[in-house]
Amino acid sequence: MNNANQQTYRVYYEDTDAGGVVYYANYLKFAERARTDWLREKELILSELAEKENLLFVVKKVQMEFHKPARLDDIITVKTTLDKISGTRLYLTQTLCHNETTLVTIQVSVAAVDNNIKPARLPKHLVNKLWK
């Protein structure tokens, strides 16, 4: 399936906490970087969508399960799969791994909004690119 995607990111000190592992909220940063870079590969650039099409994405729901912690210097691989587009929402599954170990699984739904954070239609060209 071509609607799956994989990105990698390094864990730096900024991502960790005094427990010696990545701070729990920071996995959502890696997840968003991966969604952003997945869109970029489809030539959908967030800053251009905001400026030229008055289109932003906001997260509506997140379900996260934490299996194993990541640590300083680890490489985190984020696998992003687009499960469904329905109305103005995208539904995605994201899996964060280190080597063969699954760290965190995330289900996320994202809604298109305009600059006033009001619901916006997903333009046709965007939907087409998302499924390509």
Added chain:
Amino acid sequence: MNNANQQTYRVYYEDTDAGGVVYYANYLKFAERARTDWLREKELILSELAEKENLLFVVKKVQMEFHKPARLDDIITVKTTLDKISGTRLYLTQTLCHNETTLVTIQVSVAAVDNNIKPARLPKHLVNKLWK
């Protein structure tokens, strides 16, 4: 019920993003501050539990729903309710509000672990304080 608790925090620039609202992962920071301050009111101090009892809490599951965004200078009220203790896990519901508006609802389960991030028993004195 006395196992509910309320804390308030201010939104600063550090919490916001270029969309003009609080960055989605940062609501989990407010949620954790509220859990920490709820424990503190029960005389359970995270740094003391780590040092003296070799006990840490790690988040195992999060479900978040984003209703309305918070903005710079808003006061966020976090209501934290302990729903259940089962084995080594706490189950909590947290609601983040600004004035009368619900911003984010969070279901979170938290597990007790030792310094090696291995599951740990919840000491009796701790469970007693949690329900008081």
Added chain:
Amino acid sequence: MNNANQQTYRVYYEDTDAGGVVYYANYLKFAERARTDWLREKELILSELAEKENLLFVVKKVQMEFHKPARLDDIITVKTTLDKISGTRLYLTQTLCHNETTLVTIQVSVAAVDNNIKPARLPKHLVNKLWK
């Protein structure tokens, strides 16, 4: 002198890193919270200045010296002193302490800009309030 000010903030897990202490960049977050709350006490609210007067503050220079680290659960006291106003810039000294221990000293200069990040005049009412 009444242009000095003191604020306190708690250290949470989000502020720390795997070294067991507050992450070095995060002291600048505490410093900015203190500048924001100092302005608030003078009835200068950042979000209102941005909306009503098209006025933002951006940091131009920072000098930081790190003396001792802060740790989880510490209370950080931030003392902020306005040293000088010159043209569109404020010059401030900020000292972060834990109990009697000085943690970090910061010299910071901040410039007034408009919404396009172009230099802006400091309105008279604002300068008057700053020195009060």
Added chain:
Amino acid sequence: MNNANQQTYRVYYEDTDAGGVVYYANYLKFAERARTDWLREKELILSELAEKENLLFVVKKVQMEFHKPARLDDIITVKTTLDKISGTRLYLTQTLCHNETTLVTIQVSVAAVDNNIKPARLPKHLVNKLWK
């Protein structure tokens, strides 16, 4: 000179604030990523130094000048130059650029410490690698 080094990082939503630009403290995150990756290229891995040699680096002084802001989706190039090693300290100059524009210049000194945050000697093999 071979003690200069260049790294690039993307700006994501997490790095920005409601002013529409990168939050001022976050430039220090990019600077630290660049120092970490510069060390990595010299086969000095922070987590290994901590575990095997009980050696950490802590920042002692920072001087930052902010020239132009970075924005969402910008690529930030960080040039890191080792200026001097003296006693247990490294002195570095770091320049953050976007295309041909200098965004931020940073002078930073970093000290070697042990796991108890006490000053530590810089091992010979480390000094040799740093100058190579």
